[in-house]
Amino acid sequence: xxxxxxxxxxxxxxxxxxxxxxxxxxxxxxxxxxxxxxxxxxxxxxxxxxxxxxxxxxxxxxxxxxxxxxxxxxxxxxxxxxxxxxxxxxxxxxxxxxxxxxxxxxxxxxxxxxxxxxxxxxxxxxxxxxxxxxxxxxxxxxxxxxxxxxxxxxxxxxxxxxxxxxxxxxxxxxxxxxxxxxxxxxxxxxxxxxxxxxxxxxxxxxxxxxxxxxxxxxxxxxxxxxxxxxxxxxxxxxxxxxxxxxxxxxxxxxxxxxxxxxxxxxxxxxxxxxxxxxxxxxxxxxxxxxxxxxxxxxxxx
Amino acid sequence: xxxxxxxxxxxxxxxxxxxxxxxxxxxxxxxxxxxxxxxxxxxxxxxxxxxxxxxxxxxxxxxxxxxxxxxxxxxxxxxxxxxxxxxxxxxxxxxxxxxxxxxxxxxxxxxxxxxxxxxxxxxxxxxxxxxxxxxxxxxxxxxxxxxxxxxxxxxxxxxxxxxxxxxxxxxxxxxxxxxxxxxxxxxxxxxxxxxxxxxxxxxxxxxxxxxxxxxxxxxxxxxxxxxxxxxxxxxxxxxxxxxxxxxxxxxxxxxxxxxxxxxxxxxxxxxxxxxxxxxxxxxxxxxxxxxxxxxxxxxxxxxx
Numbered sequence: 325x326x327x328x329x330x331x332x333x334x335x336x337x338x339x340x341x342x343x344x345x346x347x348x349x350x351x352x353x354x355x356x357x358x359x360x361x362x363x364x365x366x367x368x369x370x371x372x373x374x375x376x377x378x379x380x381x382x383x384x385x386x387x388x389x390x391x392x393x394x395x396x397x398x399x400x401x402x403x404x405x406x407x408x409x410x411x412x413x414x415x416x417x418x419x420x421x422x423x424x425x426x427x428x429x430x431x432x433x434x435x436x437x438x439x440x441x442x443x444x445x446x447x448x449x450x451x452x453x454x455x456x457x458x459x460x461x462x463x464x465x466x467x468x469x470x471x472x473x474x475x476x477x478x479x480x481x482x483x484x485x486x487x488x489x490x491x492x493x494x495x496x497x498x499x500x501x502x503x504x505x506x507x508x509x510x511x512x513x514x515x516x517x518x519x520x521x522x523x524x525x526x527x528x529x530x531x532x533x534x535x536x537x538x539x540x541x542x543x544x545x546x547x548x549x550x551x552x553x554x555x556x557x558x559x560x561x562x563x564x565x566x567x568x569x570x571x572x573x574x575x576x577x578x579x580x581x582x583x584x585x586x587x588x589x590x591x592x593x594x595x596x597x598x599x600x601x602x603x604x605x606x607x608x609x610x611x612x613x614x615x616x617x618x619x620x621x622x623x624x625x
Numbered sequence: 626x627x628x629x630x631x632x633x634x635x636x637x638x639x640x641x642x643x644x645x646x647x648x649x650x651x652x653x654x655x656x657x658x659x660x661x662x663x664x665x666x667x668x669x670x671x672x673x674x675x676x677x678x679x680x681x682x683x684x685x686x687x688x689x690x691x692x693x694x695x696x697x698x699x700x701x702x703x704x705x706x707x708x709x710x711x712x713x714x715x716x717x718x719x720x721x722x723x724x725x726x727x728x729x730x731x732x733x734x735x736x737x738x739x740x741x742x743x744x745x746x747x748x749x750x751x752x753x754x755x756x757x758x759x760x761x762x763x764x765x766x767x768x769x770x771x772x773x774x775x776x777x778x779x780x781x782x783x784x785x786x787x788x789x790x791x792x793x794x795x796x797x798x799x800x801x802x803x804x805x806x807x808x809x810x811x812x813x814x815x816x817x818x819x820x821x822x823x824x825x826x827x828x829x830x831x832x833x834x835x836x837x838x839x840x841x842x843x844x845x846x847x848x849x850x851x852x853x854x855x856x857x858x859x860x861x862x863x864x865x866x867x868x869x870x871x872x873x874x875x876x877x878x879x880x881x882x883x884x885x886x887x888x889x890x891x892x893x894x895x896x897x898x899x900x901x902x903x904x905x906x907x908x909x910x911x912x913x914x915x916x917x918x919x920x921x922x923x924x925x926x927x928x929x
Contacts, residue, residue, distance in 0.1 A: 399826075401826050427827060431826070444831055478922060
């Protein structure tokens with residue numbers, strides 16, 4: 325059995341190159357506490373990592389580990405309680421054009437056409453209409469939606485909407501693209517297409533990507549490194565270098581490196597001893613009698 | 626679509642026609658044709674059915690001529706054709722009293738009161754509602770008072786409005802404003818709060834801030850719902866009209882209705898009420914159509 329730490333010389337060489345590049349995003353001792361009616365809860369504790377230029381980092385973790393909170397803090401949509409977030413060495417305070425964001429729910433502006441949505445960013449930064457129009461066309465071409473420039477978002481499929489959202493974020497030419505489970509709502513086939521589409525875009529642009537997902541295969545397929553968080557409070561459990569060589573293809577999911585990495589992630593996220601969760605949960609799950617709504621003789625198995 | 630909407634009017638009309646034209650349904654009165662021997666009966670007079678039977682029995686006993694008559698409904702329930710005729714004559718023949726306004730003049734007067742009241746209310750209520758819905762602090766500061774104020778019945782301000790604004794159109798418009806404004810702020814604040822939060826967040830990550838968040842994101846985001854709210858609120862304003870027009874010098878369609886009722890011209894009363902309904906329903910239908918045209922992206926369209 326191959327270990328996920330074993331890397332071919334090419335992969336090792338690639339990581340060495342990545343670490344030579346400057347750090348675009350640096351997270352130092354980041355902590356986040358909420359005050360709720362039930363008292364104070366600690367969502368994130370002492371998160372440290374750095375993302376290098378043109379790197380693609382995925383963040384995974386069990387539900388409740390604060391991955392969404394983390395990315396929202398990076399985007400500037402939420403405040404941090406302690407520590408610092410540096411983009412290009414400058415501390416983050418509030419949302420900015422240097423960080424583009426793609427949301428899980430698309431969140432396209434329904435009153436604007438596809439082109440209008442992409443033009444929104446340039447118009448906000450004061451570009452005149454015709455310039456913004458030209459920029460929008462160029463980015464729509466990149467995501468292959470030129471034909472749908474004048475359609476409204478509700479007329480598009482989920483995958484197309486997410487491509488508009490990506491174009492809308494990229495048109496601002498951010499340093500880093502933050503993606504919060506962007507393909508979570510898509511069906512399996514569309515998701516696979518969007519993944520390779522994203523890799524194409526990433527290859528051709530000077531863009532650094534931080535990608536949140538709960539899908540282990542997606543993380544391994546896309547990422548250079550995977551940041552694994554654990555829950556209550558959200559802490560960095562491990563930062564894994566993915567040993568699967570690039571260029572990535574869907575066929576690689578059967579390779580030894582891929583399977584070893586997957587097995588390792590699996591063991592981190594679903595450790596066998598806490599499978600049953602809290603004692604009450606265990607009691608419920610352990611109950612052997614199940615209510616049957618069917619005739620016993622109709623056993624489908 | 627229009628046909629289907631008109632279809633729902635057929636059943637009430639049918640019931641009204643049956644009650645009016647079939648003498649064996651209801652008809653608690655008898656319209657006297659010939660008084661016979663009864664000294665106080667007059668031709669055309671309406672008397673109770675029991676009374677008529679009693680008098681007929683008395684006459685038979687005394688050997689006098691029997692009264693004749695046909696079953697009739699009370700004066701306050703005219704038949705459809707009478708109302709239709711009243712509707713027609715109201716627009717074609719001069720009013721009975723000189724210097725009394727024509728029906729269409731009364732109506733125009735009423736429509737002006739409504740529109741001014743609604744415009745004034747909206748001019749302040751819509752922006753305030755949007756601000757209350759967008760900024761929690763403003764909402765928390767102003768909404769409890771508005772919530773309190775909306776329970777004060779608008780007509781109760783009648784006397785006060787006359788004292789402050791005189792006896793003509795001023796106090797009437799004020800009543801419409803008071804009746805509409807407070808509901809308007811709360812409804813629109815609520816609509817604004819229902820805007821998807823991620824739309825505002827997306828706009829912020831794209832570099833939008835300050836006032837432009839309201840003008841470029843919140844306002845277009847809620848526009849179809851805002852438009853629907855305004856349609857409902859306009860209907861609301863109509864319900865305050867009758868009260869408003871009784872304040873100070875009675876005017877408009879209310880003056881017409883009360884005047885006609887006083888002379889027991891109930892077919893005219895029904896005609897006027899019908900017109901209010903037609904104007905309200907018609908304008909809403911029209912505004913609904915306009916909404917489809919204005920907001921092609923709106924997914925929660927009215928089913929038509």
